[in-house]
Amino acid sequence: MTSNKTPFYITTAIAYANGAPHLGHAYEAIITDVMARFKRLDGFDTYFLTGMDEHGQKVAQTAEKNGVSPQEFCDDIAQKFIDQTETFNISNDQFIRTTDKDHHKSSQAIWQKLEDNGDIYLDKYAGWYSVRDEAFYDEKEITKDEETGVKLSPHGTEVEWVEEESYFFKLSAYEEKLLTLYKENPEFIAPQSKHNEITSFVKGGLRDLSISRTTFDWGVKVPNDPKHVMYVWLDALTNYITALGYPDTESEKFKKFWPANYHVVGKDIIRFHCVYWPAFLMAANIELPKQVFAHGFINVDGQKMSKSIGNVIAPSELVSRYGMDQTRYLLMRTISHGEDGNYNHEQSIVRINADLSNGLGNLVQRTLSMIVKNCDATIPERNDLTDEDQKLLNQAYTAIDTIRPLFEKFQFNRGLEEIWRLVSAANTYVDEQAPWALKKTDTVRMGVVLSVLAETIRCLGILVQPVMPDSASKILDQLKTPKDQREFEHLNVEYALKYGITIDPPQGVFPRLVEEEKAA
Ligand code: MSP
Numbered sequence: 275m276t277s278n279k280t281p282f283y284i285t286t287a288i289a290y291a292n293g294a295p296h297l298g299h300a301y302e303a304i305i306t307d308v309m310a311r312f313k314r315l316d317g318f319d320t321y322f323l324t325g326m327d328e329h330g331q332k333v334a335q336t337a338e339k340n341g342v343s344p345q346e347f348c349d350d351i352a353q354k355f356i357d358q359t360e361t362f363n364i365s366n367d368q369f370i371r372t373t374d375k376d377h378h379k380s381s382q383a384i385w386q387k388l389e390d391n392g393d394i395y396l397d398k399y400a401g402w403y404s405v406r407d408e409a410f411y412d413e414k415e416i417t418k419d420e421e422t423g424v425k426l427s428p429h430g431t432e433v434e435w436v437e438e439e440s441y442f443f444k445l446s447a448y449e450e451k452l453l454t455l456y457k458e459n460p461e462f463i464a465p466q467s468k469h470n471e472i473t474s475f476v477k478g479g480l481r482d483l484s485i486s487r488t489t490f491d492w493g494v495k496v497p498n499d500p501k502h503v504m505y506v507w508l509d510a511l512t513n514y515i516t517a518l519g520y521p522d523t524e525s526e527k528f529k530k531f532w533p534a535n536y537h538v539v540g541k542d543i544i545r546f547h548c549v550y551w552p553a554f555l556m557a558a559n560i561e562l563p564k565q566v567f568a569h570g571f572i573n574v575d576g577q578k579m580s581k582s583i584g585n586v587i588a589p590s591e592l593v594s595r596y597g598m599d600q601t602r603y604l605l606m607r608t609i610s611h612g613e614d615g616n617y618n619h620e621q622s623i624v625r626i627n628a629d630l631s632n633g634l635g636n637l638v639q640r641t642l643s644m645i646v647k648n649c650d651a652t653i654p655e656r657n658d659l660t661d662e663d664q665k666l667l668n669q670a671y672t673a674i675d676t677i678r679p680l681f682e683k684f685q686f687n688r689g690l691e692e693i694w695r696l697v698s699a700a701n702t703y704v705d706e707q708a709p710w711a712l713k714k715t716d717t718v719r720m721g722v723v724l725s726v727l728a729e730t731i732r733c734l735g736i737l738v739q740p741v742m743p744d745s746a747s748k749i750l751d752q753l754k755t756p757k758d759q760r761e762f763e764h765l766n767v768e769y770a771l772k773y774g775i776t777i778d779p780p781q782g783v784f785p786r787l788v789e790e791e792k793a794a
Contacts, residue, residue, distance in 0.1 A: 279319035283531035287539045288327040291351040292336040295358045300589035306538045307364045311740040312681045321531045323517045325370030326352045330506030334492035344492045381494045381509040383521035387558035399440035399484040406431035441486040448553040449480045465612035468568045472548045511551045534563040541568045570614035599742035606686040633697045635784035641727040642780035654721030655773045663726045670733035700730045
């Protein structure tokens with residue numbers, strides 16, 4: 275059934291296996307999930323990849339500190355990330371782990387391609403390395419903490435001087451090609467500010483990149499020289515094609531889904547995705563992804579999340595405070611596309627109560643309970659529609675046209691604002707039409723009003739699915755909307771709620787956070 279749909283491939287960054295997931299990881303997974311769900315509902319054959327980056331010095335060091343083998347350590351952390359995908363109802367098609375055998379094979383194959391292309395040579399590396407970032411930095415990027423004398427990367431992480439034999443990738447040879455790529459495909463890096471940042475970084479000159487290490491062995495072995503392991507980023511980035519069967523570029527999955535439509539990543543790792551990754555792919559003669567989308571960071575009460583400040587939030591904490599869909603909504607509604615966001619408990623309660631409990635929840639609750647009480651729990655006919663009825667229905671059917679271009683650009687906050695325009699219009703309509711008053715004067719007209727509202731709610735239920743999949747299905751289940759009629763193509767009169775169907779007594783979808791509100 276899906277074979278004639280346009281393929282769509284989206285990935286998150288794969289998280290380092292050096293600690294439990296935090297809110298930043300959940301945020302990225304949710305952004306990507308919302309886009310994947312949106313595309314599926316819009317008729318695309320979607321493949322969504324997420325996973326775990328398990329190699330490198332940092333993982334090896336953390337495992338050692340914990341007194342376990344790196345593999346055992348990774349197994350434990352991977353399970354926590356897999357659990358997180360369940361906690362947040364993330365609809366990934368695959369969870370890749372870079373310790374998977376096929377991933378080693380794929381990473382070695384891409385290495386071999388770079389080597390065959392004449393882009394790899396052996397030399398000695400002497401320079402600054404941050405184990406925290408698993409990244410090399412130029413002298414000019416390094417600053418010194420005046421108090422401690424510690425040398426720092428531009429991300430504020432500690433760097434150390436490293437000198438060792440290393441293979442190099444001729445990144446400098448790709449400077450012009452990369453600049454041409456950015457110029458000819460301005461959409462390759464989004465948002466625009468990141469496009470500018472990367473362009474000026476590359477214009478500043480690229481040095482060849484050290485791509486192997488010899489001082490530890492937790493990684494993918496370099497082909498024909500096993501005392502070297504690959505630089506963790508070379509192996510990590512390759513996960514995006516391993517998942518599709520690389521090096522078998524003729525496999526069905528590879529042919530169907532590569533090049534990726536979106537790599538969704540945090541703003542701290544765009545250099546790897548927008549400079550190194552396309553250069554590796556060019557060298558290996560593989561098509562380039564269409565876009566790297568960089569999201570911002572989540573801060574807590576205006577401060578960066580950090581273990582030392584003690585404000586790191588476990589994603590499950592928010593779910594137990596507000597509910598899963600409520601947390602998803604909150605993050606997607608309050609953080610602007612590509613910008614940093616802030617989490618604050620009091621503001622979150624106000625937002626959830628206003629938009630979900632009072633806004634959408636109340637609309638569903640009062641409409642459905644009036645239908646149950648006054649119309650025998652049966653959807654009434656929608657005859658003799660007035661201009662007001664028609665206006666609301668038109669808004670419900672056409673909302674997707676405004677929302678689509680926003681969602682397609684990860685502007686979920688603006689897309690949700692549009693959906694809530696419809697919620698407000700429906701709430702205003704109930705107040706103006708006052709079906710409770712019509713009950714005494716004109717029961718036929720009351721039925722029409724309730725039926726128009728129920729049909730609007732059906733559309734709202736369909737529209738909120740990418741962001742709040744569980745709540746949306748509760749709403750659509752109560753309306754008895756068939757499971758195979760919940761896609762965006764069903765947002766029209768042809769699939770409208772049938773007269774005479776019996777609905778279930780409404781069950782509160784978004785309970786008001788009263789206790790939480792008092793505590794706040
Ligand atoms: N392992 C690399 C990615 C390799 S992709 C081939 C890595 N891992 S990470 O665990 O440090 O980060 C995973 C993702 O979470 C990154 O996209 C990163 O930007 C994102 N975030 C980490 N902290 C974050 C916040 N506080 N807020 C939002 N996103 C954050 O980098």
